[in-house]
Amino acid sequence: MEQQFRVVKRSVDARQKQLKVHLTVLTDEHGAPLPKDAPIPLYEPPQFQDVHNTEHSVAIIGAGPAGLFAALTLLEHGIKPIIFERGKEVAERKKDIATLNRNQGLNAESNYCFGEGGAGTFSDGKLFSRSKKRGNMQRVMELFHHFGGDDRLLYEAHAHIGSDKLPTIIRRMRECILEHGGEIHFSTCVTSLSSFALSPNSPVILAIGHSAHDTYHMLHANGVALATKGFAMGVRAEHPQALINKLMYHDPSPELIRLVGNASYSLVTQVQGRGVYSFCMCPGGHIVPAGSALNSCVVNGMSASHRNSPYANSGMVVEIRPEDLIDQDPLAGLRFQQQLEYLSYQHGGEPSIAPAQRLRDFVEGRKSSTLPACSYLPGVRSSSMHEWLPEHIGKRLQQGFRDFDRKYHGFLTNEAVILGVESRSSSAIRLPRDPETLQSISTPHLYPCGEGAGYAGGITSSALDGINAALKIAEQL
Ligand SMILES: Cc1cc2nc3c(=O)[nH]c(=O)nc-3n(C[C@H](O)[C@H](O)[C@H](O)COP(=O)(O)OP(=O)(O)OC[C@H]3O[C@@H](n4cnc5c(N)ncnc54)[C@H](O)[C@@H]3O)c2cc1C
Structure with a gap:
């Protein structure tokens, strides 16, 4: 009979060719694993009090x-x-x-x-x-x-x-x-x-x-x-999930994917003194319109619990420090976010069409004549994002993608698409x-x-x- 143990920690390590799943299980005093239904409370349940007539x-x-x-x-x-x-x-x-x-x-x-x-x-x-x-x-x-x-x-x-x-x-x-x-x-x-x-x-x-x-x-x-604070802005990149699985898990079998789930990644590099990194990666997910103001186009990512869409998306952002902005007042970061979100809206389309470009075309500075299928439901429009993204973001992203491709060869591909803009990855204010x-x-x-x-x-x-x-x-x- 298959035994199930009380697992207290589980992690997947895909750094080597041989993928590893680390499990920590509860044991009895003799070191034998305890069954999943062992009568030990999982945690202290919360005790909420009745506050209908409370003073405070x-x-x-x-x-x-x-x-x-x-x-x-x-x-x-x-x-x-x-x-x-x-x-x-x-x-x-x-x-x-x-x-x-x-x-x-x-x-x-x-x-x-x-x-x-x-x-x-x-x-x-x-x-x-x-x-x-x-x-x-x-x-x-x-x-x-x-x-x-x-x-x-x-x-x-x-x-x-x-x-x-x-x-x-x-x-x-x-x-x-x-x-x-x-x-x-x-x-x-x-x-x-x-x-x-x-x-x-x-x-x-x-x-x-x-x-x-x-x-x-x-x-x-x-x-x-x-007060001002550092934040980050960039784009959202989307690859076919099968490609990301291949790059991260080294040609996995469908059984392996069923066992450990679709692969994710976390990438970081430095370009001209600023961090360029992946953010909020969503395996098997969707890109969504995440703006809250009219006349702006903001994207972000999400996934359902099974993470089983054919797409893998992630924010790809560049660190922005207060000294990178023209103004130095506390609201300067907000204004910069708004400007970029408005630009993105202008290059997309009414009301929530997002500007988009194939990834290799973006890095090599070419307009995309066609776009690949993509998970973003409101729709996308081809746009030369390398031309209108501020240079300190666009150029660093281009180099960042080249760096990521050196680590995972095949990451920089025209099968992938980028959408603008990922501007709300962190607060621009404190x-x-x-x-x-x-x-x-x-x-x-x-x-x-x-x-x-x-x-x-x-x-x-x-x-x-x-x-x-x-x-x-x-x-x-
Ligand atoms: C699409 C998407 C995907 C994300 N995925 C992840 C993820 O996988 N993991 C993760 O950790 N984080 C994720 N995040 C980020 C995460 O959701 C936020 O970091 C988190 O929700 C912040 O929590 P918060 O309570 O501080 O603020 P918020 O969640 O932003 O909540 C603030 C609330 O305040 C309300 N509000 C604002 N101003 C006023 C006002 N004047 N009067 C009354 N109400 C007001 C707003 O309506 C809002 O409901 C994602 C965000 C988005 C948009």
């Missing part, structure tokens, strides 16, 4: 991973979360995203970035973070598992949920918050801080993500400290905060957190940052 409440602006995990943590401490979210609840949001994918227009308040669950809901759902320092990542995984994520979240080194499963998990989080007495106000964009008391008994968690440019302007006008209290350095009792505050990047670290803000408030109330 905390306002949270934004229902992305940072805001939702902050709310859940407040509930664990008997504090009532009151969430304000500019977008719609997840089921309604799905309809706006379907319209966007049919190229029938963008709803600027309900899209891939705005709405219940934030940018995390229709994301790829890769749940890992390069940072190990910011606290208890395992707790984030446990909460995702508690609300319906599968067991692999608890042991996979590179755990992944998928955009088909995330909406249900996010809905269950909302139901939990409401059942226990929290409040969520959808379609409620916070346009001023003046309605909040911002006192020791009325703190505000600011978890707005990094796409709400209007909200950054509002914060600036309300005297909240903002809301400086006191490292001890986590409050804004300018505005007491305001807790900027998550990706929009510039202290996190990705679902896991944003969720963790939200947890940390809530814990700090619970300590102080």
Whole structure:
């Protein structure tokens, strides 16, 4: 009989020709592996308290991973979360995203970035973070598992949920918050801080993500400290997944792919003093229109839980430092993002057609006379991206792709296509905060957190940052 053991860690190592799967399993005191159904709890389940009649409440602006995990943590401490979210609840949001994918227009308040669950809901759902320092990542995984994520979240080194499963998990989080007495106000964009008391008994968690440019302007006008920070911009590249499997797994059999899943990659090089790297790689995924403003074209990637589309996409971005920008004020990075997103829109087409070029044509500076099939649903238009991308991005990307081809020969191919632009890979702004209290350095009792505050990047670290803000408030109330 086939035995199944309690796996506590699993990772796939594809660095050598011989692919390795590393497993760590629980054993008994004699070193014998414990069966999968051994009666040991997977983790301490969360204990949410009823806060219908509680004395303390905390306002949270934004229902992305940072805001939702902050709310859940407040509930664990008997504090009532009151969430304000500019977008719609997840089921309604799905309809706006379907319209966007049919190229029938963008709803600027309900899209891939705005709405219940934030940018995390229709994301790829890769749940890992390069940072190990910011606290208890395992707790984030446990909460995702508690609300319906599968067991692999608890042991996979590179755990992944998928955009088909995330909406249900996010809905269950909302139901939990409401059942226990929290409040969520959808379609409620916070346009001023003046309605909040911002006192020791009325703190505000600011978890707005990094796409709400209007909200950054509002914060600036309300005297909240903002600072420049480095970020990254570039394009999204898409290859046939079969080619990536061949390059990464060295001619794998279909059985091997079934066992370990479609291959991913992580590439990095230095060109003229700046990093050029792959970002948010989505094996078996789709490229999606991820803008939140009209007259702009922004792309990103996602995949469903089975990761089984015939395409492999990834952001390919160039590091941008504040000194690379013409202006030096805190909003300069946002303006640069907007300019590039507008250029991309002009070279694509109404309303969400993306500019596109075959990869080798881009590197060799040629217009593509035809384009390969591609996963981006609204449609693509051939564009000479080497001509209009700013030189410090375009030239570095061209060299970066040559470098990547030296490592994985065949990566630089005209079977691959690039789409413009990948401009929201990280926040272009920071809301400086006191490292001890986590409050804004300018505005007491305001807790900027998550990706929009510039202290996190990705679902896991944003969720963790939200947890940390809530814990700090619970300590102080
Ligand atoms: C297509 C796509 C794929 C991605 N894939 C991955 C992935 O695989 N793995 C990963 O780790 N990360 C991924 N990301 C990034 C990840 O989603 C973000 O890093 C993460 O969601 C940031 O969390 P957050 O809570 O800080 O902000 P957000 O998720 O951006 O949430 C902020 C929320 O605040 C709301 N808001 C903004 N301004 C206001 C206002 N004034 N009033 C009220 N509400 C407001 C917004 O509507 C939004 O819902 C992806 C992103 C996209 C777009």
